Amino acid sequence: xxxxxxxxxxxxxxxxxxxxxxxxxxxxxxxxSTSKINYFQAIxxxxxxxxxxxxxAYDLPYVTTSPAVELISDETQCGNAVTAxxxxxxxxxxxxxxxxxxxxxxxxxxxxxxxxxxxxxxNYQYKFSMRALD
Amino acid sequence: xxxxxxxxxCAVAVWLMxxxxxxxxxxxxxxxxxxxxxxxxxxxxxxxxxxxxxLPASPGAQVTMHTFSDPVYADVWVTGAITFSSxxxxxxxxxxxxxxxxxxxxxxxxxxxxxxGLYVNVYYPATYGTNITASPCNSSSASWxxxxxxxxxxxxxxxxxxxxxxxxxxxxxxxxxSDSQIVWIRPLATQLVLTSTKRFIARGSSVTFFVSANPNxxxxxxxxPRRVTAWRWKRADPSYLGADTTHLQWYCSNQAAQQCSxxxxxxxxxxxxxxxxxxxQTRSITVVVNVxxxxxxxxxxxxxxxxxxxxxxxxxxxxxxxxxxxAFDSAGxxxxxxxxxxxxxxxxxxxxxxxxxxxxxxxxxxxSHLYLPGDSVPETCRPPNAPPDTKLRAEWGPSGxxxxxxxxxxxxxxxxxxxxxHIIYPYPVDSTRQDSTQDWQYYPKAGWENSYFIWMPPEGxxxxxxxxx
Numbered sequence: 001x002x003x004x005x006x007x008x009x010x011x012x013x014x015x016x017x018x019x020x021x022x023x024x025x026x027x028x029x030x031x032x033s034t035s036k037i038n039y040f041q042a043i044x045x046x047x048x049x050x051x052x053x054x055x056x057a058y059d060l061p062y063v064t065t066s067p068a069v070e071l072i073s074d075e076t077q078c079g080n081a082v083t084a085x086x087x088x089x090x091x092x093x094x095x096x097x098x099x100x101x102x103x104x105x106x107x108x109x110x111x112x113x114x115x116x117x118x119x120x121x122x123n124y125q126y127k128f129s130m131r132a133l134d
Numbered sequence: 135x136x137x138x139x140x141x142x143x144c145a146v147a148v149w150l151m152x153x154x155x156x157x158x159x160x161x162x163x164x165x166x167x168x169x170x171x172x173x174x175x176x177x178x179x180x181x182x183x184x185x186x187x188x189l190p191a192s193p194g195a196q197v198t199m200h201t202f203s204d205p206v207y208a209d210v211w212v213t214g215a216i217t218f219s220s221x222x223x224x225x226x227x228x229x230x231x232x233x234x235x236x237x238x239x240x241x242x243x244x245x246x247x248x249x250x251g252l253y254v255n256v257y258y259p260a261t262y263g264t265n266i267t268a269s270p271c272n273s274s275s276a277s278w279x280x281x282x283x284x285x286x287x288x289x290x291x292x293x294x295x296x297x298x299x300x301x302x303x304x305x306x307x308x309x310x311x312s313d314s315q316i317v318w319i320r321p322l323a324t325q326l327v328l329t330s331t332k333r334f335i336a337r338g339s340s341v342t343f344f345v346s347a348n349p350n351x352x353x354x355x356x357x358x359p360r361r362v363t364a365w366r367w368k369r370a371d372p373s374y375l376g377a378d379t380t381h382l383q384w385y386c387s388n389q390a391a392q393q394c395s396x397x398x399x400x401x402x403x404x405x406x407x408x409x410x411x412x413x414x415q416t417r418s419i420t421v422v423v424n425v426x427x428x429x430x431x432x433x434x435x436x437x438x439x440x441x442x443x444x445x446x447x448x449x450x451x452x453x454x455x456x457x458x459x460x461a462f463d464s465a466g467x468x469x470x471x472x473x474x475x476x477x478x479x480x481x482x483x484x485x486x487x488x489x490x491x492x493x494x495x496x497x498x499x500x501x502s503h504l505y506l507p508g509d510s511v512p513e514t515c516r517p518p519n520a521p522p523d524t525k526l527r528a529e530w531g532p533s534g535x536x537x538x539x540x541x542x543x544x545x546x547x548x549x550x551x552x553x554x555x556h557i558i559y560p561y562p563v564d565s566t567r568q569d570s571t572q573d574w575q576y577y578p579k580a581g582w583e584n585s586y587f588i589w590m591p592p593e594g595x596x597x598x599x600x601x602x603x
Binding site for chain 2: 030031034058059089118126129130131132
């Protein structure tokens with residue numbers, strides 16, 4: 001009997017360990033996030049007429065500092081981004097972890113696993129969402 | 135751009151491409167004759183003549199093969215059989231030399247004392263640094279065949295007599311050979327190909343013409359059996375007397391070169407004559423100068439391409455959805471089609487695969503993008519998993535699905551949007567998704583920039599070519 005209880009306790013504790021939540025709001029860099037960073041990088045650093053027009057169309061800043069666009073790995077900032085994304089979706093589902101991409105100092109691009117990109121300002125106020133044309 | 139099968143199309147234009155001459159010389163020899171092998175042969179492929187020589191069975195016999203003044207990549211093979219017979223009546227006969235006692239095909243597995251006899255050896259003089267021989271000594275097969283590069287006057291030689299070491303077969307031979315075989319040689323079929331960097335140019339622009347072949351035969355040493363014999367330029371208007379004219383002699387006098395770069399000053403046709411795998415062939419490309427609004431891209435500067443793109447854009451505006459078109463090549467004739475409207479099409483996505491069966495080889499596809507960066511897109515574009523009541527703004531340029539389509543079809547795609555023309559060329563894609571509930575997301579692997587060409591026609595008449603024809 002004692003043996004059986006020991007076995008049950010062992011598996012029950014293992015399950016607790018396996019299912020315990022991992023607090024990680026930031027997604028690590030992937031080729032997909034790199035492709036998005038490159039997209040924004042060209043727009044906010046380009047000096048040609050085309051990118052100037054695109055910056056105005058997206059209301060994005062002209063950035064001269066380096067890196068102009070980068071993936072954020074700071075948990076506090078990603079936590080804020082998750083909060084903003086949860087409010088945007090308001091669907092009761094979990095939208096974490098996220099890709100948090102800083103664009104200059106005034107914009108963030110945020111995407112969860114659905115890979116839809118949403119643009120926020122530096123106070124995490126929602127601006128608009130991106131839609132790729134197929 | 136996404137693919138769904140539904141064969142509804144309408145033809146919009148047919149553009150006749152450059153004229154292609156196909157010629158093949160007739161070669162004659164007193165004891166060699168030409169023949170066309172049986173079977174279905176594409177009309178665009180020049181089939182060279184075959185040549186043969188009859189080689190007797192007698193040991194050491196030799197016959198002259200066809201002379202190729204230019205190197206040719208050719209098949210050589212032997213048909214028929216000689217007869218090898220034993221003579222038990224010979225005083226020294228100890229039984230058959232080996233199990234072969236009857237027909238002997240292309241060569242010599244007949245083994246006596248470790249030797250190899252009665253084989254067929256085909257020899258041609260040095261080409262690309264090595265003697266060319268074909269000797270089926272270790273293959274006695276009716277289907278023996280070898281492929282190599284040959285040049286000059288060749289010979290087919292019968293191997294020596296079978297060694298009958300240790301036997302007393304003199305004066306009456308213990309074994310004898312009779313009959314003859316036919317030794318064939320036939321250059322592989324290939325066609326001359328002429329390409330150019332541009333076909334529609336601003337006057338005075340330099341155009342480079344390249345010679346190649348399809349299939350592009352190449353020997354192991356790197357030698358290609360083709361030789362340019364002439365570059366020729368013919369003005370479309372013989373009376374043209376501009377201040378500058380096209381002069382090939384300053385640019386294309388090196389006939390050994392497989393390419394020619396020359397400034398073109400008037401409409402005309404560049405023609406190249408070449409010996410390709412032993413066969414004289416000719417190809418031509420027309421060049422048009424002072425194309426309205428040149429982009430510098432050969433596809434985009436073709437008036438027929440522009441007509442199709444303008445039509446795709448016009449139909450997109452009429453339907454309020456993206457639309458799609460295709461260009462095909464059918465034996466030099468270009469065929470253009472616009473995909474019929476698909477019910478799945480939206481203002482942000484287009485569906486449909488090429489016609490099946492296709493009317494030719496796919497050259498490229500095209501589809502429209504209705505929005506520029508930052509443009510608001512309608513609710514019908516909202517992805518199923520997007521949050522409600524959000525402002526959707528269009529991304530610019532090819533999507534991951536567009537890149538995937540191009541990679542799958544291995545042909546470029548032209549995207550026409552309100553101001554820009556984008557050409558994306560096949561480039562490997564990666565994909566990702568969060569889990570099985572999500573769609574795959576595609577994107578080109580790093581380094582895709584060189585596979586992407588963007589052109590914005592200048593505002594006004596040039597833009598109207600595509601958007602307000």
